[in-house]
Amino acid sequence: MMEKQQYAVGDIVRMKKTHPCGSSEWEVLRTGMDFRLKCQGCGHLVMMPRTKFEKMVRAIVRTNGKPAE
Template identity: 60%
Template structure:
């Protein structure tokens, strides 16, 4: 998968806050994701993240969203 910083991911399982949407903050062997519901950040292995993606929304300008 060609996921970049700033892209939005909708994962299969919801975060405990109820949100399914995450922003990509870092890519590599691990992804750093920020929950769009509560702002919680986590690191997740790339393989696990790629398996749990339901929907992928590319960032149109290609730059991180703040």
């Protein structure tokens, strides 16, 4: 069985779809039942349910300022 990915405030994630500004990287500002994300291209803030977030995320780019392993 696969282990659930852990996300933390400050992580930078790459999403499957790009934002209209052209960036596909987002910073996690809040976790829980809903995730608050900030676009790294234009600074737009978005809230989305955890289930939608987990389906849309492709990879963790950086974890709290450190490159992901």
